[in-house]
Structure formats: C-alpha cells, structure tokens
Amino acid sequence: MGAMKSSFITLIGRPSVGKSTLMNELCGHKISIVAPSPQTTRNRVRGILTEERGQLVFIDTPGYHLSDKKLNRQLKTVSVSSLEDADLILYVIDSSRRSGEEEENLSELLAKYKTKLIIAVNKIDLSDEDNDKLYPGLEERFPEAAIIPVSALKAKGIEDLKTSLFDNSPEGDKMYPDEFFTDQDPEFRASEIIREKAINRVKEELPHAIYVEISDMEEAEDGKVLWIRAFLIVERESQKGIVVGKGGVGIKAIRVAAQKELNGIFPYRVMLDLRVKASSKWRRNDQILKKLIY
Ligand SMILES: Nc1nc2c(ncn2[C@@H]2O[C@H](COP(=O)(O)OP(=O)(O)OP(=O)(O)O)[C@@H](O)[C@H]2O)c(=O)[nH]1
Numbered sequence: 001m002g003a004m005k006s007s008f009i010t011l012i013g014r015p016s017v018g019k020s021t022l023m024n025e026l027c028g029h030k031i032s033i034v035a036p037s038p039q040t041t042r043n044r045v046r047g048i049l050t051e052e053r054g055q056l057v058f059i060d061t062p063g064y065h066l067s068d069k070k071l072n073r074q075l076k077t078v079s080v081s082s083l084e085d086a087d088l089i090l091y092v093i094d095s096s097r098r099s100g101e102e103e104e105n106l107s108e109l110l111a112k113y114k115t116k117l118i119i120a121v122n123k124i125d126l127s128d129e130d131n132d133k134l135y136p137g138l139e140e141r142f143p144e145a146a147i148i149p150v151s152a153l154k155a156k157g158i159e160d161l162k163t164s165l166f167d168n169s170p171e172g173d174k175m176y177p178d179e180f181f182t183d184q185d186p187e188f189r190a191s192e193i194i195r196e197k198a199i200n201r202v203k204e205e206l207p208h209a210i211y212v213e214i215s216d217m218e219e220a221e222d223g224k225v226l227w228i229r230a231f232l233i234v235e236r237e238s239q240k241g242i243v244v245g246k247g248g249v250g251i252k253a254i255r256v257a258a259q260k261e262l263n264g265i266f267p268y269r270v271m272l273d274l275r276v277k278a279s280s281k282w283r284r285n286d287q288i289l290k291k292l293i294y
C-alpha cells in the first residue's frame with residue numbers, strides 16, 4: 001500500500017450534465033439533490049469518500065450557465081470561485097448533448113487549470129454518437145487530462161474514475177472522520193430534500209421558482225420524534241395552486257415523499273408540516289439570495 005491520498009475535488013460542468021448524480025454515486029450516498037431541470041444545485045455541497053486509498057472530498061457546484069439574470073450570475077460565481085482552491089477539478093461533460101457556446105466558454109476557463117483537470121464524459125448510456133463528433137478536440141485541448149467515460153445513472157466507469165482521482169491526488173491525511181459522507185447541517189439537508197421533491201413534481205411549470213424555508217425543527221416525545229415545519233416559497237400567489245394541486249394532492253405528495261426520505265436520514269421519526277407561501281420576485285431580492293446562495 002502506498003501513502004494515503006487526500007484531496008479536495010470540485011465538480012464543474014454545464015447545468016444538468018449530471019454532476020450531483022455523479023458525486024452521489026462516487027460517495028455511495030444520496031448527498032446532493034437531483035432533478036431533470038437545470039439549476040437544481042444552488043450551493044457548494046460537500047460529499048466525502050473514504051476508503052483504504054485515502055479520502056476524497058468532493059464539492060458539487062451549481063451548473064455553469066451563461067445568463068445575465070441575478071440568480072444565475074450568483075450561481076456561476078459560486079461555481080467559479082470553487083476552482084482555485086481545489087486540488088483537482090472534475091469537469092463533467094454530457095455525452096448526449098452537443099457542445100456549444102457555453103461549453104466552449106467553460107473549456108476556455110478551465111484551460112487555466114489544465115494540470116489539475118480530470119474529465120468525466122457522462123451519460124454514456126444515452127449516446128450512440130461518437131464523442132469525438134460531439135466534443136471535437138477535447139483530447140487535443142486537454143492533453144494532460146485523463147478523460148473517462150462514465151454513466152453516473154447506471155454506475156458505469158465509476159471505479160476507473162475513482163482510480164484516476166486517487167492516482168492524481170496528493171498524499172495527505174484524512175480531513176474528516178471515516179463515517180462522514182457530508183458536512184451539510186441538518187436544516188440545509190432537510191430543506192434540500194423538500195426542494196427536490198417539489199421541483200421534481202412541478203418541473204414543467206415552475207422548476208426554478210421555488211425555495212424552501214425551514215421555520216422550525218423540534219424534538220418531541222423524548223427525542224423519538226422530530227417535527228420539521230417548513231415553507232415552500234413560490235414567486236406569485238397564482239403559483240401556489242400549482243404546488244398545492246387539486247384538493248391538496250400536490251403538496252401532500254411532496255410532503256409524503258420528503259418525509260419518507262428524511263426518515264431514512266435522521267435518527268428520529270420525522271413529522272413534516274409543509275405549507276406554501278408566495279414571496280414576490282424573490283429571485284431578484286438581494287437579501288433572500290444572500291441567505292440562499294453562499
Ligand atoms: N441517462 C442518464 N441520465 C443521467 C446520468 N447522470 C445524470 N442523469 C440525469 O440528468 C439529470 C440531471 O442530473 P443532475 O445530477 O441533477 O445534474 P447536475 O449537473 O447536478 O444539474 P445542476 O445542479 O442543475 O447543474 C437528472 O434527470 C439525472 O437523472 C447518466 O449517466 N445517464
């Protein structure tokens with residue numbers, strides 16, 4: 001056995017390429033939330049993989065998206081500012097979608113970090129087209145980088161990717177105890193799981209218009225029960241109905257799905273009290289954005 005490896009690895013890529021799915025698969029736990037709509041991840045989310053070879057600390061980031069909207073600009077800042085300090089950068093590409101301006105722009109940015117880049121070409125389960133055609137010049141542009149085809153969804157190529165990540169990591173001691181697989185606080189985790197269930201339910205109508213506010217988390221019945229009271233916040237009064245659904249079926253489905261997942265995470269029986277509220281134009285409100293995106 002060689003010396004222990006230890007590194008911080010930032011995942012970066014366009015929206016919806018599968019960064020969060022890949023981080024979860026690498027860590028063997030559901031850590032970061034996933035949805036088919038872009039802008040799912042809004043913060044840096046840490047996932048930790050510990051094994052005999054050492055410890056990899058992943059930082060999942062929001063999708064790299066070129067847009068002038070305030071929320072998008074802030075999300076991009078979160079992603080780009082996670083590059084400098086990383087030991088390695090895991091650049092995730094979607095093999096089922098053609099390259100374009102956004103990818104070009106990101107590739108140019110990443111050229112600066114080419115010595116610490118590893119490229120995962122994801123969703124190989126979907127594409128029958130030759131990746132050379134979709135991403136011409138990838139190898140020429142990044143001759144020093146390992147390029148590894150994977151499917152995060154079908155767990156293909158993950159071991160090869162792990163090996164490459166460990167091989168390229170510096171030697172060092174573990175930064176977290178062995179049993180840690182994330183460092184998110186309970187409130188953030190709860191709010192993310194609720195948001196995931198909500199956006200997956202209303203992904204066509206309001207994929208980006210929702211945020212979650214936890215108003216209270218409280219133990220009851222001698223520590224057996226955890227009450228979580230939360231608000232799903234939309235941008236307009238008229239959007240509340242979309243979330244609530246006919247006779248409340250929508251909000252109930254979100255509550256039941258979130259409660260089930262939260263029960264598997266917290267060492268309590270979780271009781272979730274979920275309500276819907278409107279807060280106009282929150283995506284343009286600096287104070288709210290500051291609280292949500294950091
Ligand atoms: N077929 C296929 N789908 C995948 C794969 N990896 C991820 N997906 C799907 O792609 C969608 C987006 O996945 P996410 O993991 O949320 O993508 P992301 O890059 O984190 O997205 P943002 O956080 O919004 O930037 C989801 O519907 C995933 O199920 C894969 O290997 N194959």
Ligand SMILES: [Mg+2]
Binds near residue numbers: 060
């Ligand atoms: Mg994500």
